[in-house]
Amino acid sequence: MKGPRGVTIADVAARAEVAASTVSYVLSGKRSISPATAQRVMDAVAELGYHPHAGARSLASRRAGVIAMMLPLRDGMHLPVLMQFASGAVTEARRHDQDVLLMTADEGPAGLARVAASSIVDGLILMDVEVRDPRVEAVRRLGLPSVLLGFPADAAGLTCVDLDFTAAGRECADYLIGRGCRDIALLGASEAVYERRTGFAERVRSGFLDRRGDGRAAAGPGPRLAESAAAVPCPDDPVSVQRTVKELLASRPDLTGLAVHNEPAVPHVMHALADAGKCVGEDFHVVVIGPDEVGERVHPPLPSVLVPAERLAEIAVGHLMRKLDGLEVPESTLVEPQLTVR
Amino acid sequence: MKGPRGVTIADVAARAEVAASTVSYVLSGKRSISPATAQRVMDAVAELGYHPHAGARSLASRRAGVIAMMLPLRDGMHLPVLMQFASGAVTEARRHDQDVLLMTADEGPAGLARVAASSIVDGLILMDVEVRDPRVEAVRRLGLPSVLLGFPADAAGLTCVDLDFTAAGRECADYLIGRGCRDIALLGASEAVYERRTGFAERVRSGFLDRRGDGRAAAGPGPRLAESAAAVPCPDDPVSVQRTVKELLASRPDLTGLAVHNEPAVPHVMHALADAGKCVGEDFHVVVIGPDEVGERVHPPLPSVLVPAERLAEIAVGHLMRKLDGLEVPESTLVEPQLTVR
DNA sequence: CTCCGTAATCGAAGCGCTTCGACAAGACAG
DNA sequence: CTGTCTTGTCGAAGCGCTTCGATTACGGAG
Numbered sequence: 011m012k013g014p015r016g017v018t019i020a021d022v023a024a025r026a027e028v029a030a031s032t033v034s035y036v037l038s039g040k041r042s043i044s045p046a047t048a049q050r051v052m053d054a055v056a057e058l059g060y061h062p063h064a065g066a067r068s069l070a071s072r073r074a075g076v077i078a079m080m081l082p083l084r085d086g087m088h089l090p091v092l093m094q095f096a097s098g099a100v101t102e103a104r105r106h107d108q109d110v111l112l113m114t115a116d117e118g119p120a121g122l123a124r125v126a127a128s129s130i131v132d133g134l135i136l137m138d139v140e141v142r143d144p145r146v147e148a149v150r151r152l153g154l155p156s157v158l159l160g161f162p163a164d165a166a167g168l169t170c171v172d173l174d175f176t177a178a179g180r181e182c183a184d185y186l187i188g189r190g191c192r193d194i195a196l197l198g199a200s201e202a203v204y205e206r207r208t209g210f211a212e213r214v215r216s217g218f219l220d221r222r223g224d225g226r227a228a229a230g231p232g233p234r235l236a237e238s239a240a241a242v243p244c245p246d247d248p249v250s251v252q253r254t255v256k257e258l259l260a261s262r263p264d265l266t267g268l269a270v271h272n273e274p275a276v277p278h279v280m281h282a283l284a285d286a287g288k289c290v291g292e293d294f295h296v297v298v299i300g301p302d303e304v305g306e307r308v309h310p311p312l313p314s315v316l317v318p319a320e321r322l323a324e325i326a327v328g329h330l331m332r333k334l335d336g337l338e339v340p341e342s343t344l345v346e347p348q349l350t351v352r
Numbered sequence: 353m354k355g356p357r358g359v360t361i362a363d364v365a366a367r368a369e370v371a372a373s374t375v376s377y378v379l380s381g382k383r384s385i386s387p388a389t390a391q392r393v394m395d396a397v398a399e400l401g402y403h404p405h406a407g408a409r410s411l412a413s414r415r416a417g418v419i420a421m422m423l424p425l426r427d428g429m430h431l432p433v434l435m436q437f438a439s440g441a442v443t444e445a446r447r448h449d450q451d452v453l454l455m456t457a458d459e460g461p462a463g464l465a466r467v468a469a470s471s472i473v474d475g476l477i478l479m480d481v482e483v484r485d486p487r488v489e490a491v492r493r494l495g496l497p498s499v500l501l502g503f504p505a506d507a508a509g510l511t512c513v514d515l516d517f518t519a520a521g522r523e524c525a526d527y528l529i530g531r532g533c534r535d536i537a538l539l540g541a542s543e544a545v546y547e548r549r550t551g552f553a554e555r556v557r558s559g560f561l562d563r564r565g566d567g568r569a570a571a572g573p574g575p576r577l578a579e580s581a582a583a584v585p586c587p588d589d590p591v592s593v594q595r596t597v598k599e600l601l602a603s604r605p606d607l608t609g610l611a612v613h614n615e616p617a618v619p620h621v622m623h624a625l626a627d628a629g630k631c632v633g634e635d636f637h638v639v640v641i642g643p644d645e646v647g648e649r650v651h652p653p654l655p656s657v658l659v660p661a662e663r664l665a666e667i668a669v670g671h672l673m674r675k676l677d678g679l680e681v682p683e684s685t686l687v688e689p690q691l692t693v694r
Numbered sequence: 695c696t697c698c699g700t701a702a703t704c705g706a707a708g709c710g711c712t713t714c715g716a717c718a719a720g721a722c723a724g
Numbered sequence: 725c726t727g728t729c730t731t732g733t734c735g736a737a738g739c740g741c742t743t744c745g746a747t748t749a750c751g752g753a754g
Contacts, residue, residue: 016469018710029734034712041713044732061469065410066710069739074407076472079454083439089431097425100456109472112421112454114442127358127403129740130418130451248651274649277619307616309590360740371704376742383743386702408740411709471710697754704747714737721730 017058025054037062068129077108077330078131080122080145082115082138090301091319092137095159098323099135106331108132119148126152133330135159139170155333157326160210165342169333171326174344175210178315179217181349182269182297185313187221187234189295191267194221195258196241197279199272214271214299215241238262244272251275255282271299280308302350311352318348359400367396379404410471419450419672420473422464422487424457424480432643433661434479437501440665441477448673450474461490468494475672477501481512497675499668502552503684511675513668513685517552520657520689521559524611524639527655527691529563529576531637533609536563537600538583539621541614556613556641557583580604586614593617597624613641622650644692653694660690 023030028047035041036051043051054060068074079099081092100110111131113121115138122145125131132155136145139160146162158170179196186194196218199211223235240262244254255278259265270279276298280290288294291310298305298314305314322345329339365372370389377383378393385393396402410416421441423434442452453473455463457480464487467473474497478487481502488504500512521538528536538560541553565577582604586596597620601607612621618640622632630636633652640647640656647656664687671681 016471016710019712020710030711031713031735032733035733038712041733042731047732059465059469061466063411063710064470064472065407065416065741066739067712068407069405069411069741070710070712072712072739076453083435083442089435093425093431093434096454097456100425100454101458104459109467110454111418112438112442112452114439116443117446123401124403125451127401128406129358130406246649248649278651281623307588307590309620358740361742362740372741373705373743374703377703380742383703384701389702405740407711408709409742411711412740412742414709414742695754697752699752700750702747702749705745707742707744709741709743710739712737712739715735717732717734719731719733721728723728724726 016063017060019060019062021058022051022054022060025058026050072129073334074130074132075108076111076131077103077133077135077327078111078113078122078125079135080113080115080117080137090303091317094301094319095137095323098320099327102324102327106327108331115145119144122148122152122154126154133157133334135326135330155330157330157333159322159326161342167341169329169339169341169343171322171329171343171345173317173322174346175213176217176220177344178299178347179214179269179271180220181217181315181347182214182271182299183218183221183236183239184233185297185315185349185351186267186269186295187236189267191295192237193262193264194236194239194267194269195262195265196239196269197254197258197272197275198241198243200245201243211271218269236267238264244275246272246274248278251278252282252285255279256286259283259286259288266293267295267297269297269299273298273300273304276300276304276312277308297349299347305350305352313349313351315347315349318345321345358405359402361402361404363400364393364396364402367400368392414471415676416472416474417450418453418473419445419475419477419669420453420455420464420467421477422455422457422459422479432645433659436643436661437479437665440662441669444666444669448669450673457487461486464490464494464496468496475499475676477668477672497672499672499675501664501668507684509683511671511681511683511685513664513671513687515659515664516686516688517555518559518562519686520641521556521611521613522562523559523657523689523691524556524613524641525560525563525578525581526575527639527657527693528609528611528637529578531609533637534579535604535606536578536581536609536611537604537607538581538611539596539600539614539617540583540585542587543585553613560611578609580606586617588614588616590620593620594624594627597621598628601625601628601630608635609637609639611639611641615640615642615646618642618646618654619650639691641689647692647694655691655693657689657691660687663687 019030019033023033033051036043036048103110134154134156136156136158139158139162141163143162149156158168160172161170183194196215219239219241221235222239223237242258244251270276283290290296296312298312300314301316302314305312325343332339361372361375365375375393378385378390445452476496476498478498478500481500481504483505485504491498500510502514503512538557561581561583563577564581565579584600586593612618625632632638638654640654642656643658644656647654667685674681
């Protein structure tokens with residue numbers, strides 16, 4: 011039924027004149043083998059282009075060498091970040107000799123049950139976990155080693171990794187304050203986003219508002235504070251963005267610093283500011299929270315606090331690997347955001 | 353070493369009081385089984401939550417139930433399209449009871465050799481195939497059933513699927529002509545893109561220029577033609593876009609229709625047109641080639657010819673499944689673009 | 695009433711790998 | 725020189741599944 015039978019461990023063993031088990035031990039390093047024999051085996055492996063049959067290996071060793079990565083491929087979620095994450099995860103997984111099975115979030119808990127039961131994967135990375143996420147319960151029940159990106163309501167006993175959004179908000183405020191702004195504001199995502207994932211957007215907001223001085227002394231020990239800071243939600247569409255910015259400027263005439271946590275809105279914000287006669291980079295400062303490209307693609311280029319998606323992926327995969335090896339990992343990991351000044 | 357041993361086919365067999373082989377036949381349908389027995393088996397499967405061990409299955413049947421999808425995860429390539437493609441591919445694969453292994457293009461030919469040799473996948477989908485692509489040779493050599501997205505220089509014996517870019521260019525021209533534009537232009541990607549993938553960008557251009565009348569009769573049989581049409585490349589950065597548009601308008605004062613085949617440039621094009629006093633939608637028409645969001649996120653919303661990524665994915669996966677079943681598929685499939693008017 | 699074809703089921707033989715216990719051959723202490 | 729460890733290697737027993745005869749039971753044809 012299948013064409014060329016493929017080179018098996020027996021072929022390698024024959025070629026190196028050893029037993030199949032010896033080949034296995036050379037490859038896995040689980041028993042000591044004399045250097046001479048090991049070399050002969052490695053040569054045979056190279057000459058024959060041997061790669062162990064994944065199925066046979068998983069059957070015998072109860073380790074598939076594959077991890078599943080469940081992404082919210084359909085919507086929401088910022089795309090570049092997702093891609094960077096996916097890319098980083100695959101690269102990191104390969105470094106650990108693992109492959110990555112891609113699943114969409116809409117396979118849901120049943121999908122997780124399936125891959126777990128069929129032993130097709132050894133572990134799981136769950137992206138974009140929401141506060142009330144049905145998949146979380148499934149993960150708990152299945153007992154499959156996993157790492158979540160995002161924090162569910164009850165994270166006890168789970169390994170979670172996420173960007174430190176509070177710190178991101180704070181960094182934006184600090185950047186603006188450092189530029190001399192006394193009155194600053196945060197332009198957030200649409201209301202809908204705030205409802206969907208408690209945490210995420212709110213944490214940015216609270217970090218940002220942390221730096222609100224409200225008349226308190228702006229000097230002395232501790233971080234410098236803004237005299238005044240506000241946060242307003244904002245829909246994605248061009249017209250609403252323009253309106254929101256216009257209203258914001260009208261209601262706060264002394265505003266000189268704006269943090270934008272709403273990727274698609276950025277170009278329109280710039281437009282609106284220009285219309286209002288603000289000269290970004292001189293009498294007005296803007297910082298965006300989002301991937302680098304967003305800040306790069308407008309004129310003038312904007313500094314940005316980005317989600318270090320690749321780092322997140324590395325950390326997540328790294329933690330998962332450690333769990334697979336039975337090692338301990340921290341339950342909760344917050345990754346520092348990175349501010350890129352342009 | 354592993355916790356709960358998992359439910360096996362033997363457990364199901366015991367529960368249903370049949371032989372393991374009978375369970376296998378019920379599940380695969382490869383031999384006829386009496387309805388009564390089949391029912392008992394199905395019940396047992398459901399009650400125990402049985403899922404066959406993927407490794408064992410692949411070992412015994414020489415079919416892994418997994419296909420590999422190699423994406424250029426690092427750069428280039430338009431992101432939303434990629435995501436839609438990935439999403440569509442996974443969904444379609446699941447419909448055929450297959451899982452998807454995600455690989456990055458930088459694993460290259462060696463990665464293909466590895467997955468092929470380890471029988472971890474049954475087939476391959478290669479995204480974003482370029483004219484001279486080292487992976488193509490590997491695919492040929494390995495003889496692994498595969499489907500390519502894009503056309504390599506020598507596509508003989510391979511199954512290739514792609515958007516009909518020539519038709520996309522033509523459709524843009526036709527749309528503008530239909531709007532009454534007599535002098536139209538195509539704003540393309542940066543020179544670099546044209547060099548990287550012969551085909552792709554060029555085909556759009558040639559389709560577009562197909563509708564150039566150059567003084568020929570604009571009436572009569574056949575498609576209506578524009579009196580004049582031009583194509584200019586354009587870099588991505590805001591400043592260059594502005595300059596390019598300005599120069600274009602200056603050199604062609606009668607220009608009233610523009611097709612933009614350069615996603616990041618779109619907002620800046622709109623800006624430049626506004627600066628030049630053009631009123632898009634009334635005295636000037638713009639159509640973009642790219643995913644819907646691009647057209648939606650500017651003001652006014654623009655019609656767009658999009659890459660039907662999801663369809664491409666379905667077709668690619670569908671073809672691959674057919675190949676896995678030993679059926680015939682066309683060597684070359686061109687997918688019609690879709691024009692969305694707003 | 696026998697013979698044969700068909701339908702339904704079973705048992706056993708692998709698939710290619712890992713892993714466990716055995717075992718031969720030295721190394722070394724007594 | 726005998727007994728005890730190591731070290732390096734082998735053989736065999738599965739892992740859970742599919743698949744290929746073989747086997748039984750049952751009708752209908754002769």
